[in-house]
Amino acid sequence: MAAATSQSHLLRPSPGLRRASLPSPSRISFALRAVSKPTVLVAEKLGAAGLELLKEFANVDCAYNMTPEELCAKVALSDALIVRSGTKVNRSVFESSAGRLRVVGRAGVGIDNVDLAAATEHGCLVVNAPTANTVAAAEHGIALMAAMARNVAQADAALKAGKWQRNKYVGVSLVGKTLAILGFGKVGSEVARRAKGLGMHVVAHDPYASAARARAIGVELVSFEDAISAADFISLHMPLTPSTDKMLNDETFAKMKKGVRIVNVARGGVIDEEALVRALDSGIVAQAALDVFTVEPPAADSKLVLHENVTVTPHLGASTVEAQEGVAIEIAEAVVGALKGELSATAVNAPMVPAEVLSELAPYVELAEKLARLAVQLVAGGGGVKSVKVTYASGRSPDDLDTRVLRAMITKGLIEPISNVFVNLVNADFTAKQRGIRITEERVQIDGTAESPIEYIKVQIAQAGSKFPSAVSETGEITVAGRVKDGIPHLTEVGSFQVDVSLEGSIILCRQVDQPGMIGAVGSVLGEQNVNVSFMSVGRIAPRKHAVMAIGVDEEPTKETLTKIGEIPAIEEFVFLKL
C-alpha cells in the first residue's frame, strides 16, 4: 500500500501583505492584496490631486531627489513606487526591494527609465499614465518649433544682454513648409493637427500607425526615407527602444534636405547627439529645438546645448499645471487599482484583458489554479515537472478563448506548491520558462452550452511518476480534469477515474477495492478526528473491482488520522492534497 501526504509550502508574505485570495467572480486578483495599509513611495513631484487619492488608500512617502542608494533603501519598505522620467528604476531597485515592491507607476508615458525585464522577473507590475500629458507634449513641440523658426530664445537672450539685433534674428515661416512627423502616436497626431492649422504640409512615418487614422486628419504616411528627405521640419515622437536608438545619425542626416530644422520632445536617445552637432556645424541641420537629452541633465559644457542654433528646454514637455494634475490622478488610480489586485488598463508588462472577459473567466481561473495545484502534488519527488499539457474544452469557437490568464494561473498552481516563488500574471510565463516547464495548450470544441466559456479543463503532467499511481491515465500522464458547476470548481477526473468533488478545502484521494462500507469506514476515521467531510465521490472502472474515492475535507487531517486511513484493509493507495 502506498501512502503519501503532500503539502504546499506557505510563502513568507511581504510585510503588510499576504497572497491574493482566490478570485471572486467579480474580481480576479493577481497581485498581492494588502491586509494593512500599503506604502507608496513617491520619488518625484506628483500633483496634489493624485497624492490625495493615494492617501485615501495607502501611506504615502514623498521622498524627492533621492540618491540611487536612498531609493534602494526605501523600496525595501514600499509596496509601490511612483516616478517620472528623472528616476532610474533599474535592476538593483527590484533586487533591493526583496520582493516587497509590487507596482511601479510611471507618472507619464515613457518607460525607458524602468528596467521592464527586471520588473517582470520580480513579478512587479509596471503601469504608466499614457494619456494625460499628450496635449501638453504636443503643445510644447509646436511651441519649440515656432520659437526655433523665429529665434525667440536667442533674441530674448540678446535683448536682455542689451543687444537690439533685428537683422540677425530674421526667421523662417512655417506656412507652406513640409513637416515630417516621425512616430504618429498620441503626441505625433496631436502635433499634426496643430501643424495643419498653421498651414503646414504634414507627412508622417510610423511603421505601426493606421493609414486611415492618418488620412482622417489629412496626413500622408510615408517611408522613413521619403519623410526625412522631403522635410523642412522634422518632429520626433517615437518611444526610445533598441530600434529607435540613435535613429537620427550621420547617415540619416546626410539624406536630409540642407537646412532642415529638427524638434525633439520624445527622447534624447533617438538622436545621435554628436552627429547632430556635426550636422549643425556643416549646415545640413539649420536649427534644432530640444526638450530631451541622452543624459539628463546634460553636461554643463555640452556642445549641443551651447550651440547657437539650438533652442533647449529642460524636459518640460509634460510640465503644465493641467497635465500634471491629470497625470497624477491617472497614475494614482492605476497604482491603487494594482495594489488592490485589479488588472490595470495601463499595464505595461502584463496582458491587458478586458474586464468583461475577466469577469466571465473568474471561476475558471480558480479551477485552473486548483487543478494545477492538485496535479503537481501528485508528482512523485525527484524528477520534477517538465512538460504540462492543458486542454480547454469549449462549446464555443476555440479561437474565442483568451487563455493567457488561465495559463498564468496554471503556472501559479504548478510552481507555488513546490517552491518559494510568488507567481502572478506578470511573471508567470517568465517563471515557467526559467524553471524549464513547458506548458502546451490545446483548445478543443465539444458540444456544450454557449453560456459557459469552458466545459472542462484538463491538466496533464507528462514524464513524471506519481505518488498516487491511479492518477496516471492510460496514456501515461498524471491527469486531472475539472469543470465549473454553479460557479464552483469541481474535480471530475483523476487518471482514468471519473469523480465529482467540489474543489474547496483539501482533498484525500483513495484507491480501494470496490466493496460496500468503504465510504463509512473512511468517513468514521475522519469523524473520530473531528475532520469535517464536505464531499465524497466514488469513481470506478467496473463494479467490485477498483474504485477511486475523492473526499473533500474542511480541516487538514493529522498524520495519525492519515495513517489510520491507510490501515483500512481495502485501501490500496491514498494521498492527501492541499488546495
Ligand SMILES: NC(=O)C1=CN([C@@H]2O[C@H](COP(=O)(O)OP(=O)(O)OC[C@H]3O[C@@H](n4cnc5c(N)ncnc54)[C@H](O)[C@@H]3O)[C@@H](O)[C@H]2O)C=CC1
Ligand atoms: N518631453 C516630454 O515631456 C514628453 C515626452 N513624451 C514622449 O513622446 C513620445 C511619444 O509619446 P506618445 O505619443 O504618448 O506615445 P505613443 O505610444 O502614443 O506613440 C508612439 C508612436 O511611435 C511609433 N513608433 C515606434 N517605433 C517607431 C519607429 N521606429 N519609427 C517611427 N515610429 C515609431 C509607435 O508606433 C507609436 O505610434 C514618447 O517617447 C514619450 O516618452 C511624451 C510625453 C511628454
Ligand SMILES: O=C(O)C(=O)COP(=O)(O)O
Ligand atoms: O511622459 C513622458 O514620457 C515624459 O517624458 C514626461 O516626463 P516627466 O513626467 O515630465 O518627467
